[in-house]
Amino acid sequence: MKPHFLFALFFFGIHATCPPGFSSSNGKCIMLVKDQEVHSSASAYCERYGGYLISIHNSTENSVFAEMADRPVWIGLKCTVSRDPSSCLWDDQSGTAQEYNAFMTNQPNTAAGQCVYLLNTGHWQSTDCDGGIPLDFICEAPPTKPSCDHLFNGFCYFPHLQGLPENDAQAQCEKQCGNLISIHSKEENNFTMSLFPSPPDFATIGAKTNAASVTSWLDGTNWNDYQNIGLQSASLGMCWSMALQDNFFYNAGQWTNSDCSKPAPFVCKRDAQVSCGGTDEPGTMAPPQCGNGIMPEDNNGTFYSPNFPNSYVGVQQPSCKYFIDTPIGTQAQMRFPILNLDAYSTIQLYYGDSQQPDVTIYSNTTMKWYTSPSNTIRMIFKPCMSECGSGLYTWKAEFEPMQVTVPPTSTTTRKVTITPKKHIWL
Template identity: 40%
Template sequence: MKKISIFLIFCLIQFSEGLTCIEGFTLVNNKCLKLIITDQTHSAARRECNLNGGNLVSVYNAIDNTAIAQFATVGSDPVWIGLNCPNDHDASSCVWDNQAGNASGYNNFIAANPSNDVGTCVYMLTFGSLRGRWFSASCDGMEISAVCETSPVEQCLYNLNGYCYYPLGELSEVDAQNACSQNCEGSLVSIHSAAENTFVSKIFKDSSKGYIRIGAQLSSGNVNSWIDGSVWDYTNIGYQNKGLGSCYSMSLINELVVPGKWISSNCSALLPSVCKRPQHAQCGSTPAPTLAPPQCSGISYSTDTGAIYSPNYPYSYLSTDTAPCYYILTVTTDTAMIWFTEVNLDANARIELYSSLDTQTPFAIIDRNSQGNITFSTFESSTSLIKMVFKPCTTCGSSSSGTIFRWKAILGKQYPTLCASDQTISTNGIITSTNYPNVYNNYLSCPYNLQNPNKGGRIQLHFTDFWTESGYDYVKIYDGRNSTQPLLASISGNLVGNSNLTYTSTGQNLYVLFTSDRSNVFKGFSAVFYEYP
C-alpha cells in the first residue's frame, strides 16, 4: 500500500478569470490536472486519462514542469507523462499524446535519455533532488502513477441550470445556427420551461431589437421541433402561421404578441439570436480544431486554420479495418491552402485533394512515390474549400518493421504583403515578398507581425523558397512583436533548396522585416507559419 501525504501547493493553483475545470480536475497554471494514484502501465494510464476526457499530461516549459512535479507530490511515486520517443537520444522524435508537437522545444530528460534500450515511454520523478526530471521506461514493463490533463472550460456570463447562453448579432437562421455550432458545438437556443423562457427574454437588454431568433422550427407537417434535437416539452407560441415562415422568434415588445411569446418568422430574416451550449463544454480558447480521429467513421471539418492529422496520430494509422477518411477544409476568404509538415505513407496509401465537394477529379494526389518532394509544398484549391480524402492500406495491419506511417497537414490561407504596415497576422498561413514569384521592388520595408492567438503558444516560420540580393536585401526575424526584440536571424542571398530555414519564437509573436535597396531584385521569398506548442 502506497503512503500518501495529502497537501496542496496553493501557490501553484491559479484560478484564471473565465476558466474552470471539469469535475475531478484542478486548474494549475492554466492546465486542468488530475493525479491518477493507481499504479498502471503507460497504455493503461493513457486509456484512463482518455476515459476522463483528457490525455496524459504534456509539458512545454520549465514553469509548467515544476508545477506538475509539485502537484504530483501528493502521491510519492513517479508519474507517467504523455510522451513517446521512437528514436534513441533524439528529443525531437518524442511526440506528445495530445498531438501538439514534439519535445524539441522543451524537455527535461536526465543525461543519456531518451533511451530506447530502456523503453520508448517517459515518466517524471516527483520527489528528491531529481524531482521534475524525465526518464525513459518500458511502456508495459513498469506500473506507476500518472498525471492527466484536460483543457480548461469557459465560465459564461449568462448561465442557467448547467447551460451557457450567449447573444449573436443580426443573422439569418442558417447563419445563426452555423455561428452557434462554431462556439463549442452549441445550437440556437431551445427552451424547456417558463423560467428558461423568461431568462432568455432578458438576455437582450435593448428592447428596440423587437424580436430575437430561437431554435424552433415548424415542419411541413405542422410539427414543431427544436434544432438541437431536444424534446418539445414546453411551448409559448403566441402566433403561428406557416405563411410567415417556418422559423420562430421571441417577442421583446408588446406589439403583435406580448413580450416572451413566440411567433412564426421568415428563416432568412436578419434577427438577433441566442445560442445555447452545456456550461462545461471543453471549448478552451483554440480557434481551430485539431482533427485526429482514432478511426475514419465520418467526415471531419476544419475552418480557416488548424492542424489535420492521420488517424491514431502520433502512432501509425495502419489497421485492418480502416475506411477512407474525409476532411472538409474551408476558409472564409480567398482560396484554401494546405501544406504537409510531415508525411510517411505506406506503399498502398494515397491522399487526394479536391477543390469542391462534388468534383470527381482531384487537383493533387500524394502517394508513396511523390511524398518525398512535398514537405512544406503548398497545395492551393481554386475555391475556398478543399475536400481531402485519405485512403490508407486496408489490408496491411500493423507495421511489423516498426515504421510509423502517419502524416500531419496545416490548413491556412495566403496573406497579403504588408509593406509600410504593422498589421498583426494570426496563424496559420503563407507570407511572400511583393510580386512573388516574380521579382520584388526596390526600396522596400515590409513588416509581418505573426501571432499565435493562444496564450502560451508559439510561432514557427519555415521558408519554402528564398532568393534575395546577397548582402543587400535582407529578411530579419525577431523574437517578439517588433524589431527591438532579440534578433533570431538575418538572411540574404540565394537559399533555394535550403531546408534548414525554420525559426521558432519563444512567445506568441514573431516579427519579420523584409528590406530591399535601390538595385538588383530577385524573386524574393515564400514562407509558411503556424501555431507551435
C-alpha cells in the first residue's frame, strides 16, 4: 500500500489514550485516512492497528463522521439482503444496522454490492466492495489506558526493540509481571504487528516446541485456538518468532520456528488488571553503575553491561572491572551473545597474569569464544563518558570452564595452573 496521509481530529476530550495517529471521539479512537482504497485494502489497513472500519450506532456519531468526510468514506458494514438493515453486520461484531442506520431510500441494495459507504450528507449507500471506485475510509481502534501505552482486549503489551535471547526475554517479561506474548486471534496478531512502527525483521513470541514436537504457549494458554504459521521446521530452532517484514518464505505477520539463543526484539504481555509495582517500565538486569571495586564471576554464568537492557551510556566510572575464575585445571572462556559498543568504548581481556591485554574489542563482533590458557580472565570495560551518540549500547557476557585434556604419555609433564591474585590490575 502506498503512503497514507492521516488526518486526526479531537472531538469530545482526551480521557482515553489512543494509538499513534488516532484521536479520541466519544470513547472511540478514530482515524480518517485520506487515501482512496478498495474495501478489502482499507479494512486490512485498519486491522494493522488491531481495529476495524468504523461502526456507527447513533445519529450523533453519524453526524460527526459525515462532517469529517469531504467525500465518501468506507464504513465497516456489509449487507446480504436488499432493503433489510437487519442483514447488515458490523465488522467489529457489534451487531446489525437494524437498530440504527442512515440508508437512503431503497437501500441497502446488494445488487450494487454488499459493502457500504458514508456520504458527507450523512446518508449510507451500497456499492461493490472491491470492483468499484476506491474510497477514503475511517478506522477505529480500541482505546488504551494512560497507565498502559498498548492495551488490547484487556491485556497490556510491552514491545522491546533491544534484542534478547528467548530465555532472557522471558525473564524480562516476568519482571514486568507477564510473559512473552501469546496470540489468540487475527486481530491480536495484527495489533502485535502495529507495536513496531519501524519494524525489524522478526520479533520473538512466547511459543516453544519441546523434544516431543509439541508446541505450547509459555503463559499456559491454548495453542490451538489460533495459529498463523508461515514456516514450521525444527531445524530452525525450538522457539518461535513473528515475521514483521515480508520474506520469500512467509508474509509479515506469519510465524516461524527460530533459534532460542539468537537475540531478537520481543513483546511482553500481561493482564491489564494486574498491578506491577505501580510501573510499567522494564526492569534492569544490571545496576546502572558498575561500582568501585572488582566484580567476581565464579565458575560459570552470565553478566551484563551497566543498566542492561537499557544503554550503558551515562556510567560515571572510567572503567568497570570483572574477574572470571573457573575451577583449577580448566581454562576460562567467555563470549558476547550481545555486543553493541559505541565508537569510543572498549572491552579488554587479560588472560591469567598478563599485564597487557590479550584481546581488545573495539566494536561489534561475531559471537566467538575467547579462551584463556589459565582458569582466569580479567575483563575491563571502558565506557564512553561523554558525546557517545544516541544509540542503544549494551553487551551481555557468558563464561564457563573448558576442560583441559592432556595426552597420557610418559614424557609429558602437565603444567600447573595457578590462579592469580585478584588485585593484579593495570
